[in-house]
Amino acid sequence: MIKNVRVRFAPSPTGPLHIGGVRTALFNYLFAKKHNGTFVLRIEDTDQNRYVPGTENYIIEALNWCHIPYDEGPGKNEKFGPYRQSERKHIYKAYADKLIASGDAYYAFDTSEQLDFHRKDHEEKGKTFIYNWHNREKGRLVNSLVLSKEETQAKLDAGEDYVIRFKSPQDETLHLTDLIRGQITIDTNILDDKVLFKSDGMPTYHLANIVDDHLMEISHVIRGEEWLPSLALHYQLYQAFGWDAPEFAHLPLILKPTGKGKLSKRDGDKLGFPVFPLEWEDPKTNAISKGYKEDGYFPEAMINFLAFLGWNPGTEQEIFNLEELINAFDLEKVNKSGARFDPDKIKWFNHHYMQEQNDLELAEAFQSNHTSLSDIDIHYIAMVVGLIKERATFISDLWELSFFFFQAPRSYDEKARKKAFKEDTSDILKTVIAVVESIEDFTVESLQKDIKGWITSNDINFGKVMMPLRLALVGALQGPDVFDIMYMIGKMETIKRIENAIKTM
Structure with a gap:
């Protein structure tokens, strides 16, 4: 077992948590619990322009609903707090200055207009502008590598806008290790000098991320594949500071249902499935995006489904509870290639977990969704749920599968009527009424014994009795066993429904 495992989930509060973010959080959680480690939540809100109110609470609620709560973070076990980067901004300047002092970073005073000019100039020549070793010291750019110390200080004293850029090395080869992808080799000549710090006092993601991971003693960085291009810079920053780097693991992309391209919110809108764990209302537009919780999915189903997006236990087993996932999880079994999102597969998982739910708890949820059930005994509803849930994928399916337990048919399916009702x-059915009336011990067993016995003794085709009987009770040729229905609605209601069917049809 790996010692002192500390992992972090570090979302930006710029909108609702995407399903891909939940998968990242889940894999971090599973890894931490597998190794008796700590799962940390850190809110990376350095980009205040994109901050969306309410997002942080949404993220925390989503993790809690998924049963993967953080061990340490905002408001909880704040051993390394604060856990919002906006509250840590006083920390980062000293580290940026340290890189300036060591020669691993430099001040750049280029304006947006100047950089745009260089980009367009390169485009016209069929080239791509990269701010790095091949142009940073040639005088075309305005930075502390070409300015004298006095000129640089004068600009700083004058309050000119600047950024601090990392000085990526020339003619070096980086040999990096990823726990999922193995060995990675990178030529430093292709790297640009990333911005680490801005004159507004805020660090960029790259600096803040590295400093916080170091100060919070993060042992493993498990994040999405989209951060793989940043690995070289982050590794070099650890080297520049003289710190031991954590181990890195980059998770595969979650792909569209077609298998082509990264899954987006538009895919969910287009194909009718959520891409967020909880419903989200945009504070600016009031537009509402669907969530898995509100769409009737169980958190166990979503977690089981997400675990298989990029991970494979190496066995035929597909159903895992959280404890089983923790025991089975291994980063070595995470795939490199993207994982296709299959909306039908998560429904399959949900159907499975529907069967495992407690009937009484399902009944309470069912009752709360239907005002027509508010006065009906909850234990009766639970008995109904137990009879029909095997056909249900969502709680919202229960009414269509069970309405006839609560109300008599108001109409009869025309196709079924033609099939079931003949001249005789x-x-x-009148004889069936007589049989039913004669049954004193009104149980499923007695109903089955007496009615089937009468059919057999009179040499009647079972279909000639059971089809019209079901239609009389339900209004359609659907539902669980007819004798279960009769028992549940009772003798008087059974007779009443059969009489009404005779009169109507």
Whole structure:
């Protein structure tokens, strides 16, 4: 077992948590719990222009609903706090200055207009402008590598806008290790000098991320594949500071249902499935985006489904509870290639977990969703749920599968009516009424024994009795066992429904 495992999930509060973010949080959580480690939540809100109110609470609620709560973070076990980067901004300047002092970073005073000019000039020549070793000291750019110390200080004293850039090395080869992708080799000549710090006092993601991971003693950085291009810079920053780097693991992309391209919110809108764990209302537009919780998915189903997006246990087993996932999880079994998002597969998981839910708890949720059930005994509803849930994927399916337990048919399916009702059907059903009336011990067993016995002794085709009987009770040829329905609605209601069917049809 790896010692002192500390992992972090570090989302930006710029909108609702995407399903890909939940998958990243889950894999961090599973890894931490597998190694008796700590799962840290850090809010990376250095980009205040993109900050969206309410997002942080949304993220925390989503993690809690998924049963993967953080061990340490905002408001909880704040051993290394604060855990919002906006509250840590006083920390980063000293580290940026340290890189300036060591010669691993430099001040750049280029304006946006000047940089745009260089980009367009390169484009016209069929080239791509990269701010790095091949142009940073040639006088075309305005930075402390070409300015004298006095000129640089004068600009700083004058309050000119600047950024601090990392000085990427020339003619070096980096040999990096990723726990999922193995060995990675990078030529430093292709790297640009990334901005680490801005004159507004805020660090960029790259500096803040590295400093916080170091100060919070993060042992493993498990994040999405989109951060793979940043690995070289982050590794070099650890080297520049003289710190031991954590181990890195970059998770595969979650792909569209077609298998081509990264899954986006538009895919969910287009194909009718959520891409967020909880419903989200945009504070600016009031537009509402669907969530898995509100769409009737169980958190266990979503977690089981997400675990298989990029990870494979190496066995035939597909159903895992959280404890089983923790025991089975291994980063070595995470795939490099993207994982296709299959909306039907998560429904399959949800159907499975529907069967495992407690009938009484399902009944309470069912009752709360239907005002027509508010006065009906919850234990009766639970018995109904137990009879029909095997056909249900969502709680919202229960009414369509069970309405006839709560109200008599108001109409009869025309196709079923033509199939079930013949010239002698009324006489047959009248005899069924007589049989039902004679049954004193009104149980499923007695109903089955007496009605089937009467059918057999009179040499009647079972379909001639059971089809019209089901239609009389339900209004359609659907539902669980007919004798279960009769028992549940009771003798008087059974007779009443059969009589009404005879009269109507």
